[in-house]
Amino acid sequence: MSYSEDQQRLNLSAGLASVGVAAALVVLKLWALWATGALSIAASLADSAMDLLISLAGLGAIVYAARPADEDHAFGHTSVEDLTSLGQAIFVFGSGCAILWAAGHRLVTPEPHALAAEGAGIAVMSVSAVVTLFLVGWQARVAKRTGNKVVAADMLHYVGDLMPTLGAILALILSAQFGWSRVDSVVAILAALIMLRGAAKIGVEGWHALMDRSAPHEVVESIAEIAQIWPGVRGFHDLKTRTAGAKLFVQLHIELDPEQSLMAAHEIAASLKRAIIEAYPQADVIIHMDPWLRDKRR
Template sequence: MSEQTRLNRRAGLASVAVAGLLVIAKLWALAVTGSLSVGASLTDSSLDLMVSLGGLAAIAYAARPPDEDHAYGHTSAEDLAALAQSAFILVSGVVILFAAVGRLMDPTKSELASEAAGIAVMLLSIVLTLALVWYQRRVASRTGNKVVAADSLHYVGDLVPNIGAIVSLLAARQLGLTPIDSVVAIGAALFMMYGAVKIGKSAMDALMDRKAPDEEIAGIAEIAGTYPGVLGFHDLKTRMAGSRTFVTIHIELDGQQSLYDAHEISAGLRAKILSEYPHTDVMIHKDVWFPPK
């Protein structure tokens, strides 16, 4: 197992451990407070646990080398997992939204209890989330794994419902403004639904072979266009699958040079692209060019 794969798996295991601990803590907080905003945060953490488990499985499966049936590897498993997770998150957000609106419109005033316990659990959630995000970003900066980076970004977004739950519990305890709990839950639900749509779109784009970002394509073109021995290039094509970008490019080489020299230029160019974009898989086609007589 490579060092990058080992780091990615450790980050995935850390994510699963934190999410599991927070689910247990928030289940208890929901039981003692009856707060919908805590319930929204609990749902978010439960989804985080599913996402983290799916991400860990995707990291493990995507790390498998190409085989006879999967010549380009297994990285699309990440996109399939993300698409399923985004659909589940979207449905859960809709359920929370309707529950929160229903309580807000209910003329019967709902009371919250044990707000201090709920606040303590939310503070624990924030501390653990910040520690996890810090670790994930360290790993992502070393490995360039998009799954770990996306998971880190997702947990940054989780701070919103956690902070919102604290605000609603403080408002209920200090000011008696229990409707704020429902308002915060509505905001958390909308935030979750927005995130689910973004994750789903990204996964769908990859499954539909969407090209790499324009700045990445421009960077690869710059490397190819200025590499020594490359007289020109054409048919630069990219597609994304999971955390990898597949690159195909035709380069034009001097037809009068030796096959060995042509191979060295091609291999050097591939190594240069991989050094700048380590998450890529590069295939180079060599075309010969003869000067006009």
């Protein structure tokens, strides 16, 4: 499925908004970290820096993946999404490990690390939370109208970012009101664990896609059900699938009555292809027609 000009503009606007918000938050949190020395803010800063890279990669993927197939890339350019996600996962994992080590070291230190300028830190992190909420709202609207999975995935990522941000606000409030500065390290550890979990998920999905792993089982079963009950199809075999970015590739052999005309057989295959694409709009479907052999029933 190709996007209309209006849909592509919406996708680009969501990508540009993501980059702009991430860049602004990095600058704000750098200042907040310098002013407060809070590791929970450092964790949120690392997450925002990761967001900036992911947003830049996502924007590039939206632009590059939208390019039509050419002589050198007959199946399109959507694999760039999987390649960039794998690189992002490595960066996220490294950042999470660094935050985890620093927070753990500070947590076991006999004397708790005093925080400073908690009010300024709270203000910055509150602004970050509000801006992130507005971005998520816009991305949700774009994803609903265009069905772009890059935008949808980026939206889910920012939804997950709200937890470290809100955790940093909580740590600063508790430090300012009760002097519980160790909460900062606990929040940083939780944020780092969330980052490591997200990195593992992103990395595994990217790796599987690059290794041409089949689509999820429920997708394969759904396509098989469509083919099995399709009028004129006597049987099918060699159903193969793989994914590349948001695109789903399907290859299927269907068995048709050898006595019917080529035109009739072609119409059955074409209508089945349309049905699969209707169920999965991002699918690229190739259907091969084979003669149905009656002897197979015995």
